[in-house]
Amino acid sequence: MREEExxxxxxxxxxxxxxxxxxxxxxxxxxVAYRTSRENAFSGMDVDSIIREVAAIKSNAIKNLAPxxxxxxxxAQKNGVHVHLAExxxxxxxxxxxxxxxxxxxxxxxxxxxxxxxxxxxxxxENKGLEVTETDLGEWIVQxxxxxxxxxxxxxxxxxxxxxxxxxxxxxxxxxxxxxxxxVKVARRELREKYIEADMGITGANYAVADTGTLGIITNEGxxxxxxxxxxxxxxxxxxxxxxxxISDALxxxxxxxRNATGQGITSYVTWITGPSECKTAxxxxxxxxxxxxxxxxxxxxxxxxxxxxxxxxRCGACANVCPVYRMVGGHQMGHIYIGAIGLITxxxxxxxEHARHLVQNCTNCGAxxxxxxxxIELPNLIKEIHAKIQDEDGxxxxxxxxxxxLKSRKLFHTLLRTASVAQKPVTxxxxxxxxxxxxxxxxxxxxxxxxxxxxxxxxxxxAFYKPVKKPRFKIALFSGCLQDFVYPxxxxxxxxxxxxxxxxxxxxxxxxxxxxxxxxxxxxxAAVSVALQNIKAFKKSEAxxxxxxxxxxxxxxxxxxxxxxxxxxxxxAFNFAxxxxxxxxxxxxxxxxxxxxxxxxxxxxxxxxxxxxxxxLGIRNEPHQIIEASGHQYIKTSEEETxxxxxxxxxxxxxxxxxxxxxxxxxxxxxxxxxxxxTECPGCVMQLRGGALKQEKEISVKxxxxxx
Amino acid sequence: METNKEMxxxxxxxxxxxxxxxxxxxxxxxxxxxxxxxxxxxxxxxxLIRAKSTDTSKRIIxxxxxxxxxxxxxxxxxxxxxxxxxxRDLRNHAGGIDVGFTIVDYGIAxxxxxxxxxxxxxxxxxxxxxxxxxxxxxxxxxRQSALAMSEELSALTKxxxxxxxxxxxxxxxxxxxxxxxxxVHGPLELHIMLVED
Numbered sequence: 074m075r076e077e078e079x080x081x082x083x084x085x086x087x088x089x090x091x092x093x094x095x096x097x098x099x100x101x102x103x104x105v106a107y108r109t110s111r112e113n114a115f116s117g118m119d120v121d122s123i124i125r126e127v128a129a130i131k132s133n134a135i136k137n138l139a140p141x142x143x144x145x146x147x148x149a150q151k152n153g154v155h156v157h158l159a160e161x162x163x164x165x166x167x168x169x170x171x172x173x174x175x176x177x178x179x180x181x182x183x184x185x186x187x188x189x190x191x192x193x194x195x196x197x198x199e200n201k202g203l204e205v206t207e208t209d210l211g212e213w214i215v216q217x218x219x220x221x222x223x224x225x226x227x228x229x230x231x232x233x234x235x236x237x238x239x240x241x242x243x244x245x246x247x248x249x250x251x252x253x254x255x256x257v258k259v260a261r262r263e264l265r266e267k268y269i270e271a272d273m274g275i276t277g278a279n280y281a282v283a284d285t286g287t288l289g290i291i292t293n294e295g296x297x298x299x300x301x302x303x304x305x306x307x308x309x310x311x312x313x314x315x316x317x318x319x320i321s322d323a324l325x326x327x328x329x330x331x332r333n334a335t336g337q338g339i340t341s342y343v344t345w346i347t348g349p350s351e352c353k354t355a356x357x358x359x360x361x362x363x364x365x366x367x368x369x370x371x372x373x374x375x376x377x378x379x380x381x382x383x384x385x386x387x388r389c390g391a392c393a394n395v396c397p398v399y400r401m402v403g404g405h406q407m408g409h410i411y412i413g414a415i416g417l418i419t420x421x422x423x424x425x426x427e428h429a430r431h432l433v434q435n436c437t438n439c440g441a442x443x444x445x446x447x448x449x450i451e452l453p454n455l456i457k458e459i460h461a462k463i464q465d466e467d468g469x470x471x472x473x474x475x476x477x478x479x480l481k482s483r484k485l486f487h488t489l490l491r492t493a494s495v496a497q498k499p500v501t502x503x504x505x506x507x508x509x510x511x512x513x514x515x516x517x518x519x520x521x522x523x524x525x526x527x528x529x530x531x532x533x534x535x536x537a538f539y540k541p542v543k544k545p546r547f548k549i550a551l552f553s554g555c556l557q558d559f560v561y562p563x564x565x566x567x568x569x570x571x572x573x574x575x576x577x578x579x580x581x582x583x584x585x586x587x588x589x590x591x592x593x594x595x596x597x598x599x600a601a602v603s604v605a606l607q608n609i610k611a612f613k614k615s616e617a618x619x620x621x622x623x624x625x626x627x628x629x630x631x632x633x634x635x636x637x638x639x640x641x642x643x644x645x646x647a648f649n650f651a652x653x654x655x656x657x658x659x660x661x662x663x664x665x666x667x668x669x670x671x672x673x674x675x676x677x678x679x680x681x682x683x684x685x686x687x688x689x690x691l692g693i694r695n696e697p698h699q700i701i702e703a704s705g706h707q708y709i710k711t712s713e714e715e716t717x718x719x720x721x722x723x724x725x726x727x728x729x730x731x732x733x734x735x736x737x738x739x740x741x742x743x744x745x746x747x748x749x750x751x752x753t754e755c756p757g758c759v760m761q762l763r764g765g766a767l768k769q770e771k772e773i774s775v776k777x778x779x780x781x782x
Numbered sequence: 783m784e785t786n787k788e789m790x791x792x793x794x795x796x797x798x799x800x801x802x803x804x805x806x807x808x809x810x811x812x813x814x815x816x817x818x819x820x821x822x823x824x825x826x827x828x829x830l831i832r833a834k835s836t837d838t839s840k841r842i843i844x845x846x847x848x849x850x851x852x853x854x855x856x857x858x859x860x861x862x863x864x865x866x867x868x869x870r871d872l873r874n875h876a877g878g879i880d881v882g883f884t885i886v887d888y889g890i891a892x893x894x895x896x897x898x899x900x901x902x903x904x905x906x907x908x909x910x911x912x913x914x915x916x917x918x919x920x921x922x923x924x925r926q927s928a929l930a931m932s933e934e935l936s937a938l939t940k941x942x943x944x945x946x947x948x949x950x951x952x953x954x955x956x957x958x959x960x961x962x963x964x965x966v967h968g969p970l971e972l973h974i975m976l977v978e979d
Contacts, residue, residue: 103960152942210966211957229957237958257955257963264967265830269876287939295910295953295968301945302906303873320939321932328929335956338796339893341968343948345935350945351903353873359943 083431088730090402095233097401101738103230104400105712110336111391111445123329128449130322131385134314135375141283141316142366148286152348155363162192162423165367169194169275169308170201172363176306178203178272184290184297185209186277187225187388188312188367190410191423194275205275206267208296210260217244223404225390225412226334231403264296274300274307279330279388280323281315281364287347288364289323291331291340298344305355308363309346313371314384320345326387326447333447334389370422379458383422385448386415392442392452397717398435401734407435414442414452421459426466433460435728437721437735438594439685454634460596469597476592477600483586483607490559493526520733521764524560531562535581539569545578547665550617552608552631552654554624555587556756561777564756568623568657568779575665584611588627593634594722605638609650620653621660623779625755626722628656629690656687658754658778662696670782672705679706679781680748682739682762683715684755697754697778704781706750713742718753720761736765743773754778789891789924790976796894800951801964802972813975814856817843817916818863820973821881824914831877839866844912845883846870846904856883872907882912882969886949888934889919889974892927895950896974897935901943909949915969917949920979 090096134141146156155172159165173181181203189195195205195216207216211228215221217240222228229237238251241259249259276297280289288309290297301307317323331337352360374380393399393413408416409428417436421429433456442452464473479486531553549572557565572579586607592600608631612620622628632654639647661667679701687693694715701708719725719735739762743751751766751773753759763775794804807813821841843860845853846869853869860867865880872879884905888897896917900906909915925931928948938946953968964970 099959106960208967209957210955214957227957227960230960232958234959234961253958253961254963256958257966261966262828262830265876265878268967269831269873282939285936285940287944293954293956294966296966298906298910298947299967302903302910303876319932320936321929324928324932324935338799339895339948339950341800341949341951341954343895345939345944345946345948347939347944348942350901350906350943353871353903 080431084728087402087406087435087728090406091730091734093403096231096403099230099233100400100403104394107336107394111333114332114336114338124447124449127326127329127387127447128385130317130325131387131448132382134317134322135381135384138313138316138372138375141318142313144283145281145286145316148283149348149364152286153359153362154286154348155361157363157365158368159365160368162367162369165192165310165365165369166194166197168365169310170198170203172306172308173198173201173203173273176273176361178306180267180271181205181273181275182268182271182300182304183207183275184277184292184300185212185228186275186310187411188277188310189275190221192310192367192369194310206264206271208264208267208300209292209294210257213260213264214240221405221410223412224393225388227390231405268299268303271300271304272306274304276300276307276309278309278311278315280317280326281311282317282320282323284319285347287320287345289327290344290346291327291342292344293341295342298342301344301346301360302352304360305352306361306363308365310365310367312367314386329447330387330389333391333445374422380418380422380455382448382450383415383418383455385450386419387447389447391445391447395441395445397437397439397441397719397735398731401731408432414456415450418452418455418459421463426463429459430463430467433463434724435731437685437717437719437724439717439721440689441685441717444689457593457596461593461598464596473595473597476595477597480587480589480592480597480600481603483584486586490526490530490555520729520768521736521761522767523764524760526559527562529562530559531565532558532581532583534562539579539581540573541578542573542576545576547575547577547619548580548617549577549619549621549660550580550582550612550615552585552588552612552620552622552627553581554622554627554756556760557623561756561759564623564759564777564779567777567782571661571779571782574669575661577665580615580617582611582615586611588624588630589635589638590626590630591722593630594724598638602638602642605635605647606642609635609639609643609646612650613646617653619655619660619664620650621655621657623657623754623777624757625656625684625687625690626757628654629686633690656691656693656754658687658696658700659691659693662699667700667703670703672703674705677706677749678709678747679750679752680709680711680743680746681714682718682743682751682753682758684753684758685717687754688715697752700778701752701781706781709746709748711742711746711748713739718758718761720757722757725761732761733765736761737769740766740769740771740773744771751775752778752781789926790921793889793891793894793924794976796891797951797974798894800894802894802951802974805973805975807975807977809977810852810855813918813977814859816975817881817883818859818865820914820916821865822863824880827878827880827913829877837866837875841865842868842875842879843881843883844868844872844875844879844904844908846872846902846908847884870904872904872911875911879908879912881914881916882908883916883918884908885918887923887938888931889924890926890928890931890948891924893950895928895948897938898947898949899938900945900947901941906945906947909947910968912969913965914971914973915949915952916973916975918975918977920977922979
């Protein structure tokens with residue numbers, strides 16, 4: 074019971090954020106602006122190859138954390154730096170408090186450090202009676218408001234100039250104008266004295282270069298430079314994951330970090346500090362310099378074959394910038410300390426599963442984060458892994474256990490779907506059986522009209538109406554996916570006509586089941602493995618050249634995830650199976666060709682919703698456009714074409730209010746394009762978009778690509 | 783490491799993108815005159831430490847890394863214009879300095895970045911406490927990218943007390959509503975004097 078309530082509390086917080094108009098506008102403007110500024114920042118550069126390079130640099134460094142630490146330590150100590158290694162957050166806090174105490178420090182000026190946020194450093198130091206002042210403008214603002222940052226790079230992005238003006242009026246005791254330029258000057262005035270008065274400076278670091286014992290710190294405001302210059306004692310708190318062999322590694326990463334974070338070619342300041350530098354007020358003429366390396370689980374993560382890549386994160390925050398959920402609810406609802414997709418994962422490791430349990434479910438699995446991740450991290454998969462891990466440790470909730478149980482037996486699963494069809498209960502797809510149980514459906518789900526289960530599933534009619542062509546050019550096996558088989562058989566029936574037109578013979582292995590993605594989305598990895606193996610077996614005897622599916626989510630899951638899931642059981646079969654999988658549009662465009670299409674005389678303007686698992690999951694972007702044009706219609710580009718529709722399988726069941734808002738934004742974009750029709754290539758997206766358009770009384774008709782031909 | 787012909791143009795373009803003002807100059811005397819001009823035209827300095835106002839001089843320029851001869855020349859020119867020129871103990875001017883002048887070590891064309899050996903406290907403070915930072919960059923010190931000069935950077939950062947600064951444009955923030963504002967903690971403006979050498 075307690076668990077359920079807590080989830081409700083989290084949902085309430087999320088719903089509350091959805092009602093914050095300033096936040097919503099700020100986040101939406103940011104999401105739109107970021108796309109362009111990132112694109113401009115990388116213009117003329119091969120982003121993918123830079124990402125691969127950065128991922129390789131980080132991955133090698135992570136494998137060598139211990140020797141890199143020893144090398145750094147020995148070089149830094151030679152230079153006169155005090156190097157500490159803190160095993161836990163508490164150890165780090167105690168070490169830093171100890172340094173302050175030993176030096177008789179009373180006041181501390183601090184520049185921005187996510188690692189310090191990770192260990193609640195300010196809290197600890199303030200409890201010891203020390204006065205800590207954050208000097209980064211955004212951090213100072215959130216510090217004064219007694220809250221945490223809502224973005225790793227822009228901590229106060231959730232606040233308006235008016236809120237800041239009110240806050241600054243309180244702090245200065247004078248009424249402050251809300252003009253941003255003037256507010257920035259307030260910080261300039263108020264904080265200058267803090268640097269001068271500070272007994273000790275605390276910074277984080279972006280890079281720790283082992284071969285020279287150098288720290289690299291990037292800032293735009295220049296506050297880290299004052300923090301490391303004016304006070305006579307300086308402490309830098311550095312995660313072990315920041316260690317790199319040489320400065321060229323750091324420079325390689327620095328090419329992408331600011332570009333990916335804020336669309337800047339470089340930040341205003343990049344500071345390289347090797348040892349205690351000149352400080353005229355210190356007795357020795359040099360600052361007393363401490364570097365506290367923080368482990369806090371990093372060594373353990375580095376040794377974990379699945380999660381080691383988490384440490385490839387360079388803290389650019391891009392995974393939040395492109396996240397459709399972050400765009401709706403902001404950072405405080407999208408992380409504990411670390412924000413965005415990476416935060417969903419690291420919260421489990423750094424702050425414990427009690428803070429991660431609900432967060433990991435707030436993901437549509439759209440893959441936008443992975444597509445921009447500077448460290449090349451498989452973020453969506455790792456989020457699912459954490460979800461499964463927490464359930465394995467704590468026990469699985471009843472609804473996901475039932476789903477897993479049902480999916481493990483195809484017959485039971487399909488029988489239940491047929492039963493539901495007789496009762497005519499609505500189904501929500503993705504996790505097809507369970508979510509149409511009345512006890513799980515609540516009012517909140519009514520933001521879209523839900524379809525009914527078809528009277529006769531596709532599998533029951535296939536043999537009756539399928540007529541093979543005499544001289545087939547291709548032979549394919551059709552993977553229907555549950556949603557089309559049981560809810561939208563007409564999409565498959567249209568496709569069958571198309572297959573005949575392009576002289577392709579189709580086989581439909583009856584033993585095929587759910588692709589397994591819904592199980593994975595609910596943290597049921599065992600069930601996902603079980604259905605993966607069922608499907609591999611079902612298609613093994615087939616002599617088809619390709620396994621074609623009209624569901625982008627199924628396609629992406631079968632191609633990208635099944636080999637990994639089945640690795641320990643049927644490695645080669647799984648590989649062969651995945652090799653053959655191909656989405657509908659790719660089959661038509663790249664294999665069968667579109668010469669046999671008769672262009673429709675009724676030329677319509679058609680917008681395309683690119684399913685996440687099609688564009689990012691499989692890299693299919695232009696093929697559907699070509700098919701739309703070949704069918705005699707006009708393809709219309711919309712700015713949110715590749716933005717998630719908010720379905721995300723069980724995501725829309727767990728967070729219907731967020732799903733609804735993501736959908737609303739999507740439909741607004743389509744409406745603005747003046748398209749006559751919205752086409753997509755995934756039955757889940759059809760359900761979300763069509764149901765949502767109906768409910769919102771927007772005159773947008775939605776079709777699957779197959780129904781266009 | 784050679785300087786190709788496109789580098790100055792690329793450097794100027796990139797530096798201008800981050801609101802740096804570029805002046806192509808013929809030599810030190812012209813640079814000094816321009817700095818005096820910048821200093822005289824700027825609004826009066828705002829003393830940021832109100833409690834204990836430090837130096838009441840009307841206008842102050844600091845130039846911590848000039849050699850003695852150049853400093854003398856510049857000091858005379860400054861005095862003639864009613865400006866005080868200083869080169870040390872800048873910490874006592876934490877409330878603010880009108881113009882900070884530094885000769886920088888390298889320029890990076892790819893990003894319009896200045897590289898400055900800031901091992902000395904006064905060099906660091908000159909580029910932070912001033913309202914306008916003026917940097918002198920000889921064209922021969924231009925490099926294509928930070929990566930392309932990683933050996934030179936490695937040499938700079940190897941020194942046991944080294945403090946090396948990359949400076950690109952003025953101090954900036956977009957922390958309030960993502961609106962760009964210049965001059966948070968450091969300079970409000972950055973001027974770059976490019977000289978042939």
